Amino acid sequence: MGITVITCISRSNQSTHIMSNGRHLAKGSSTPDVPEDGILRLYSMRFCPFAQRVHLVLDAKQIPYHSTYINLTEKPEWLLDKNPQGKVPALEIVREPGPPVLTESLLICEYLDEQYPLRPLYPRDPLKKVQDKLLIERFGAVLGAFFKASDGGELEPFWSGLDIYERELSRRGTDFFGGEQTGILDYMIWPWCERLELLKLQRGKDYNYDETPWLERMKRDPAVMAFYMEAEVQAEFLRTRSLGQPNYNLLVKDA
Ligand SMILES: N[C@@H](CCC(=O)N[C@@H](CS)C(=O)NCC(=O)O)C(=O)O
Incomplete structure (x- = not known):
């Protein structure tokens, strides 16, 4: 699988974010291969505030990760194998046997803070x-x-x-x-x-x-800047969603 580091949706180069192309995968897409590099994989959606929490923590702690974006209206069939609730965020712990997939933004963030102790985010006390x-x-x-x-x-x-x-x-x-x-x-x-x-x-x-x-x-803040989205873009996504045809790929250059 070819992997390119892209910065097109980021206002800073602070992110440790590796993506295939940023396009949201939909129904009919093939199950992504487990990354051979052992790097974490985050299933996400670019307009989801819960997924944003996990991007913020990964970026703040400078933990390398792959992102796979999901079209939540036309969900890929394989999403339920990753998260039976069919939701994002979901974090695949690629280097562990299985590999296990963690869900729920708060639990994922707490796991990341404990597993990657550099730049702790939770208070020690x-x-x-x-x-x-x-x-x-x-x-x-x-x-x-x-x-x-x-x-x-x-x-x-x-x-x-x-x-x-x-x-x-x-x-x-x-x-x-x-x-x-922060x-x-x-x-x-x-x-x-x-x-x-x-x-x-x-x-x-x-x-x-x-x-x-x-x-x-x-x-x-660098982690905030790395995933920041202008209000006009958010509004445009909501407009397309209210018409029943959400444009998940608004920020993909060739969308
Ligand atoms: N409590 C969950 C909420 C996650 C959530 O609601 N994600 C939405 C996107 S913003 C989702 O995946 N929706 C798809 C669905 O409910 O089918 C968390 O904190 O991670």
Whole structure:
């Protein structure tokens, strides 16, 4: 299998991301060969915020990985062999016998942080670690509020969800939730914070969120930059999806 390192969907060359061509594989595609190089393989979808969490962690820790993008509307038949739930993200641990496939963004990220101890993202201190995990879990309601807001619903529940995290950051008195550097909580909530720009585009003058310096700091983080997507592109994907024909390959050069 020919492998090329591509940078066409990335704003920085910080990523350790290896892709065949970035095209989303669909029904009828043949099962990808297990990479011979033993490097991790992430099954992903370019517009999925849960998959984005895993890209952020892999890039922040500079762990090499292959990406295989999946068309989730016309799923390849072989996807169920990799993840019986038919979802992304799913991480194939290529060098292990099997090879095993891990699912659920939070579990995958925790595995990566333990397995690759350089540039730790979770706090070492057990109390702080549990506190971060609680805040990540609590974000489940906030991301639910985002999806409703992005679907034309009320904005207020999303803003008040974000307030909890703003207060927490000022309580910590640091640039990032991880301290002077980004940590796990920064990355686990980022995909929905990146989409504030999308809400701004969608809602025009109804958008009344006071943006915080943390957002600007995050936009300069190399892992964030490596997977950042402009709001206009996200909006275009949603437009094609609302027409019943999602264009997963919007960012593929020859799409
Ligand atoms: N709880 C999962 C959610 C993953 C998820 O919902 N992924 C969506 C794409 S953003 C998916 O694969 N949807 C396909 C489907 O549900 O059939 C996680 O955190 O990984």
